[in-house]
Amino acid sequence: MERDEVGVRPLEGRVAVVTGASRRAGIGFAVAAELLAAGASVLVHSWSPADAEQPWGADPGGDAGIVESLGGEGPRLRHVAADLADPRAPELVVGTAVRAFGAVDVVVANHARGSNQSLAEVTAAELDRTWAVNARASVLLAQAFAAAHDDRRAGGRVILFTSGQNLAPMSQELPYAISKGAIHQMTLTLSDALVDRGITVNTVNPGPVDTGWADPDLAERVGRALPAGRWARPDEVARLVRWLASDESQWITGQVINAEGSFRRWVM
Structure with a gap:
């Protein structure tokens, strides 16, 4: 039975920001759809040029296709495009939600910049950009959320994403692993910074998720x-x-929640 059918x-009444919702095959899109179905108003963030740089490419429908597939902009759905490598972007994203809906209750920092550089290949420029997008932007999103959140509203939530780099090495993805490791480590400290305001901070490690990026x-x-015998699904x-x-x-x-379906790295 659908939740909407039984009320x-x-x-x-909650307002959520979901970053990294730039592909219909991705986790961010699935999260936005789930939160909308649960009754939230949602600001979806995307930055399609980042996907265009990757082998899987940008969503063929572009940002307009993402928004249309979620039901179209309206009273409970808005969209903003922003490059989270820009230190001003997190405040812009959160501020857009507040202007659209009057408040913000939940931030889901799902965005990520992947980087396949080994120790021999790694560059300072790639370390800096991956850190800026993955780690720095997550902190600045939490900061902007904290500044905008009305503590009289229940249900303040910050939800971050990491990738299990603490469970096994990722030596061919050094900038990515380092930046995601920072998110793992910041979780407890950000939680302590916000817990007295009734805001929780948790991180999800979803394990391998089939979003169409892996080769056969x-x-x-x-x-x-x-x-x-299969990858996790975004839903x-x-x-x-x-x-x-x-x-x-x-x-x-x-907490960092390892929702990996008992992924056995040693089998690989």
């Missing part, structure tokens, strides 16, 4: 390393995020 909308060989090898990650955004998770903060 159970656990995020009714990697897809097969990773599939063997997952007991279910499965989205349901965890929806729970973390809801009142049901209010006693959970400062």
Whole structure:
């Protein structure tokens, strides 16, 4: 039974920001769809030029296709494009949500810059850019959210994303692993900074998720390393995020949740 059919909308009246919703195959899109279904008003953020630089490319429908697939802009959905490598972008994104909906209750920092550089290949420029997008922007999003949040509103949530780099080495993705490791480490400290205001901070490590980026060989090898025999689906990650955004998770903060389906890295 759909939640809407029975009137159970656990995020009714809440306002959420979801970053990195630039591909319909991605986690950010699935999270935005899930939060909308749960009753939230959602500002979706994207930066399609970043996807265009990657082998998988930008969504063929562009930003307009993303928004249209989520139901189109209206009373509960708005969109903003911003390059989170710009230190001013996090404040712009959060401010756009406040101007659109009058408040902000939840920030889901799903965005990420991937980087396939080994120790021999790594450059200062790539380290700086990956750090700026993945780690610095996450902190600045939390800061902008904290500045804008009305503590009289219940359900303040910051939800970050990391990639399990603490569970196994990622030596061929050095800038990415380092920047995502910073998110793992910042979780507890950001939680402590906001807990007295009733705001929780948690991080999700979703493990391997089928968002269309892996080549066939990697897809097969990773599939063997997952007991279910398949990668996670974006909607499965989205349901965890929806729970973390809801009142049901209010006693959970400062945690990194490894939702990996018992990923057996050693099998690879």
